[in-house]
Amino acid sequence: MKRKRIIKQSILTLLLLLGAAEMILPFLYMISTALKGPVYVFEFPPKLIPSDPTLQNFRTALTKNNFGHYFLNSLIISVITVVLILLLGSMMAFSLARFKFRGRNFIYGMVIFFMTMPSMSLIVPQFVMADRLKLVDTLSGLIFMDVAMNLPFSVFLLQGFLADIPREIEEAAKIDGASNTTVFLQIILPICKPALATSAIISFLGVWDEYVWATTITNSPKNWTIPVAIASFQGVHTTNWGLVFAASLIAIIPVLILFISLQKYIIKGMTAGAVKG
Amino acid sequence: MKHRIIFITLSIIMLLCTCITSFADDTVNITFWHGYNEDNGEADLLINTLIPQFEAEHPNIKVTAVSVPYDSFLTKLIAAISAGSAPDLFRSDIIWVPQLAEQGVLLSLDENMPDFEEYKEAVFEGPLSTNYWKGHYYGLPLDTNTKxxxxxxxxxxxxxxxxxxxxxxxxxxxxxxxxxxxxxxxxxxxxxxxxxxxxxxxxxxxxxxxxxxxxxxxxxxxxxxxxxxxxxxxxxxxxxxxxxxxxxxxxxxxxxxxxxxxxxxxxxxxxxxxxxxxxxxxxxxxxxxxxxxxxxxxIGGEDINIIAQTQHKEEALEFMRFLVSKDYQISMMSVGQMPVRNDLADSEEVKNHPYFGIFLEQIATSKARTAHPxxxxxxxxxxxxxxxxxxxxxxxxxxxxxxxxxxxxxxx
Amino acid sequence: MKQLKEKKFPYLFILPGFLFLFVWLILPMLSALNISLRNWNIMPNMPKPWAGLTNYSQILSDSLFWLSLKNTFVYALVTVIGQMILGLLVALLIDNLIFGKVFFRAVYYLPVVTSWVVVSLLFKFLFNSSPSGFINYLLCNVFHIIDQPVSWLTEANTSFAAIDTLGIWKGIGFAMIIFLAALQSIPQDLYESAEIDGGGTIALFRYITLPALVPTIATVSVMLLIGAFQTYVPVAMITKGGPLHRTEMVVSYIYNTAFTNLNFGYSSALSYVFALIVFGLSRLQLRAFGGQKGIAEK
Missing domain, CATH: 3.40.190.10 (Periplasmic binding protein-like II)
Incomplete structure (x- = not known):
């Protein structure tokens, strides 16, 4: 019996290792290419371990191409967006979960509807809107849109979380004379911490990765985010693949740190979202 | 308490709404879109040497150079024009000019640049003609090339x-x-x-x-x-x-x-x-x-064109004069941009240039693409x-x- | 007085967030309808003449739209099924594992958190059509599956092979995580009692695991489907819709119609039609799976 279990476990592990290799290999080749000079990028046969490794691509990405600036833009946009989403999202979720009021179902239905709508389908009127509000080629234009696109999911997540939490504490506080705002700040927000963390991470990933809107409304490199910058490294005359991948690896780092340190919350959020809808 | 949080929320939003605007004194800010290569020193030379030189000569003008990738340049330009956020002037591929002129978004130089005749005489005829559309000149040539x-x-x-x-x-x-x-x-x-x-x-x-x-x-x-x-x-x-x-x-x-x-x-x-x-x-x-x-x-090459809706016509024209000046054209030769001025055609700089010779020879038998919107x-x-x-x-x-x-x- | 305040409170708390949704989603939705009914000229101060339904009727005879719709459907079908099957398989394997659960979960999830732009460029590079392309080299010189390097990205079918592979590769982890959570919520005593009754592994899967997973399968497939219909970045980065528009997807077609051809009216009409198709499909799909239970339940 025990031996059978060891064999079964070994087979399972072996199969998973095979699949894991396929998940990891593209990344390894990316790292390897980032370490190659242009001469070796298309050498035949292709080598996973570069024969003449160099850090030149990383140096170029960090110094010459203003990459630090794009990194900062992405960071600013992501952080402000996430803060706004958490604040506005939890306020909306609190109202939806705890109050009966006229229009509640309409608002909730809208949140669900926009959560499932293809994001590209409104890009034209959204562009016209950004144009009217003079937000084309500004960071604010990116932030506003990112908030609007990611808000429905966070509201949905937080509302669902709150709906499952008993109201006793709140009601006790209210009897003691606490206002709704006090309840929200001192009871609801602390209770919601896990859901807030999940929603923060998921919004962050979404905003950090956002490309279509960013490339549509930014013109000047000073307003570029990382995905736009990386896409622009695909040159007209030639694509310097080593540079593209060096930049990509730098861009992956914050996501990786976030992912490894907060894996639990990310997974919780993803599953909550799916099991719920 | 309740009002405070709403107040805070709204003020954050307001704060974000007020986009950062620079308080201009009497300097005029003009925006210049170019597609100069980032990877071979062209953009470097423009931003770190030539524009500072221009700004030193014209303390009242500040030039913001925006590098827009060639692939999306025309689309971005048209979108920016429609959004009212167009640059004052831009470096255009010679084949884009008819389309933009036809749309009426370019400033005609023969009507708006008092010394246009002088510049018209100073540059090569072929490249100049790429700016001509239905009776007017909409720009000046900036550089020329062929393969x-x-x-x-x-x-x-x-x-x-x-x-x-x-x-x-x-x-x-x-x-x-x-x-x-x-x-x-x-x-x-x-x-x-x-x-x-x-x-x-x-x-x-x-x-x-x-x-x-x-x-x-x-x-x-x-x-x-x-x-x-x-x-x-x-x-x-x-x-x-x-x-x-x-x-x-x-x-x-x-x-x-x-x-x-x-x-x-x-x-x-x-x-x-x-x-x-x-x-x-x-x-x-x-x-x-x-x-x-x-x-x-x-024949390829770039022109320099001014957007008709510019608020800074004079300053844009002044920068344009700088771009077709002898100094600018000579400087750009070092990164492979071929000049368009007649007085440089037989100059020492061109003759001694490491690789322009063959290109000049090829240009003599080259043709332009169909000029059409x-x-x-x-x-x-x-x-x-x-x-x-x-x-x-x-x-x-x-x-x-x-x-x-x-x-x-x-x-x- | 206090009563009134109490009544106003939820509205006040909804308002700031609602403003965002109103300005960026609701108004645009209405404005898209307006734009789609006009010959929209993007130049300021130019007339934008009423066009009635001409933009919509044009769709019917637009072969490029139908081709892109077909491409989108094929892509959605292939990648959703691929992600579901492989995701479920990996989840089952990991669920039965004693050591290394966390490690494998993280590895399979890595592509999910990596930016679409980055992985699209990466796959474009891996699938390079020359003999020194990594995939060509592996298939040709290492595993000897093909005799000659394939021009992956210059033919429609092989381009889709690359784009589909990317779609599945990036999504396995997502499906895996959700199935894993669903598997872990199946009560163990169900299995134990069945094992006592002498059920084999396959029977256990068939009669206990699979039925328990049905609601999850329904929701995951809807989520993946909605995601697949939105796929834009891989096409934009890898083939740009070429050759001869043969790898165009509906969203890339919508985008290019608007921002390359600057035909905002037609693009908005396409968007409306497409949004309706997607919305209708996801409703249908949920119904086919026997109800919205999975959505409503936790």
Whole structure:
């Protein structure tokens, strides 16, 4: 019996290792290419371990191409967006979960509807809107849109979380004379911490990765985010693949740190979202 | 308490709404969009040397240079114009000018620049004419270029054949190249678009439309054009032209420097890119191989145009004068931008330039692409025809007859 | 007075967030309808003449739209099924594992958190059509599955092979995580009692695991489907819709119609039609799976 279990476990592990290799290999080749000079990028046969490794691509990405600036833009946009989403999202979720009021179902239905709508389908009127509000080629234009696109999911997540939490504490506080705002700040927000963390991470990933809107409304490199910058490294005359991948690896780092340190919350959020809808 | 949080929320939103605006004193800020290369020193030179020089001479003008990638330049420009956030002036590919002039978004210089005649006289006639549309001049030329035949010296040495000078020699040369390295290709181009195909079409004696641009019938489907397409397809089928022409593979520079492509056809910018990325690589330049129509390449280049809705016309004009000044043009030569001023044509700087000589020689027999607002669509008809023929989905004659009908419709 | 305040409170708390949704989603939705009914000229101060339904009727005879719709459907079908099957498989394997659960979960999830732009460029590079392309090299020279390098990205079918592979590769982890959570919520005593009754592994899967997973399968497939219909970045980065528009997807077609051809009216009409198709499909799909239970339940 025990031996059978060891064999079964070994087979399972072996199969998973095979699949894991396929998940990891593209990344390894990316790292390897980032370490190659242009001469070796298309050498035949292709080598996973570069024969003449160099850090030149990383140096170029960090110094010459203003990459630090794009990194900062992405960071600013992501952080402000996430803060706004958490604040506005939890306020909306609190109202939806705890109050009966006229229009509640309409608002909730809208949140669900926009959560499932293809994001590209409104890009034209959204562009016209950004144009009217003079937000084309500004960071604010990116932030506003990112908030609007990611808000429905966070509201949905937080509302669902709150709906499952008993109201006793709140009601006790209210009897003691606490206002709704006090309840929200001192009871609801602390209770919601896990859901807030999940929603923060998921919004962050979404905003950090956002490309279509960013490339549509930014013109000047000073307003570029990382995905736009990386896409622009695909040159007209030639694509310097080593540079593209060096930049990509730098861009992956914050996501990786976030992912490894907060894996639990990310997974919780993803599953909550799916099991719920 | 309750009001406070709402107040805080709203003020955060308000704060974000007030986009950062710089408080201008009496300096005027003008915005200049350019597509100067980031990877070969062009943009560097502009931003770190030339613009500071201009600003020092004109303390009341501040120039914001925005580098917009070539691929999305035209789209972004039109979108920005519609959004009212257009630059004051921009560096335009010469083939975009008719479309923009037709849309009415460019400032006509003959009506708005008092000393236009003086500048008109100072620059080459050909490049200047790319700014002419329906009775007015909408800009000045900034730089000019064409492509020449670039050859990988080591590959030719190994094959033991001379660089071909005529279309008729290409097949033989290809055989020699492939004999010395079966994996190699004679020539590589990155697609079937006009910039790559026109040199073959013209050198074979064919064309796209008549001189007056009224019809394509009898031009793009003429026996000469058909022969040019068939020639390219034959070379492609024999493995002489790299599969990159279908849209993917080893890019021109990597393949050229890596010993995979014996020849590419490219402009002066290739020098700085190749020397920068592949410092140990040797190549030589010659005229594009001659066909029955001669050795005819495409003229490229950039113009400088002002947006009609600019709020800073005078300052934009002043910067424009700077861009076509002798000093600016001489400085830009160091990164491979060919000047457009008559007084530089025979100058020491041009004569002693390491590689302009061959390009000047090629320009003498080069032609410009069709000046038409619908050029972009015409170009995609030409590209699609190439794809259809290469995929053997249509014969060259068939595909080009179709293309003739489509292009005639576009220029009607 | 206090009563009134109490009544106003939820509205006040909804308002700031609602403003965002109103300005960026609701208004645009209405404005898209307006734009789609006009010959929209994007130049300021130019007339934008009423066009009635011409933009919509044009769709019917637009072969490029139908081709892109077909491409989108094929892509959605292939990648959703691929992600579901492989995701479920990996989840089952990991669920039965004793050591290394966390490690494998993280590895399979890595592509999910990596940016679409980055992985699209990466796959474009891996699938390079030349012999020195990594995939060509592996298939040709290492595993000898093909005799000749394939021009992956210059033919429509093989381009889709690359784009589909990317779609599945990036999504396995997502499906895996959710299935894993669903598997872990199946009560163990169900299995134990069945094992006592002598059920084999396959029977256990067939009669206990699979039925328990049905609601999850329904929701995951809807989520993946909605995601697949939105796929834009891989096409934009890898083939740009070429050759000859043969790899165009509906969203890339919508985008290019608007921002390359600057035909905002037609693009908005396409968007409306497409949004309706997607919305209708996801409803249908949920119904086919036997009800919205999975959505409503936790």
């Amino acid at each position: 020449v035949w670039l050859s990988n010296s080591a590959m030719y040495e190994k094959a033991g054949v001379p660089v071909p000078t005529a279309m008729t020699e290409l097949e033989e040369t290809c055989k020699a190249i492939k004999a010395s390295d079966p994996n190699a290709y004679l020539f590589s181009a990155d697609g079937f678009y006009a910039w790559n195909l026109l040199p073959f079409i013209w050198s074979f004696g064919g064309g796209i439309t008549d001189e007056e641009v009224t019809t394509a019938d009898g031009y793009i489907n003429s026996p000469q054009t058909v022969a040019a397409y068939e020639f390219i397809m034959k070379l492609y089928d024999e493995g002489c032209i790299s599969p990159l022409i279908m849209g993917d593979g080893v890019d021109n520079y990597s393949g050229f420097a890596g010993g995979l492509y014996a020849d590419i056809s490219d402009g002066p910018w290739a020098y700085s890119i190749l020397n920068g990325q592949f410092p140990d690589f040797n190549f030589e330049a010659s005229l594009f191989p001659e066909g029955e129509g001669g050795s005819i390449q495409v 619908n050029w972009a669509q015409i170009d995609s008809v030409i590209t699609d025809a190439g794809q259809l023929i290469a995929r053997k989905e249509m014969s060259a004659q068939q595909a080009l007859d179709d293309a003739a009908a489509k292009i005639s419709e576009l220029i009607k």
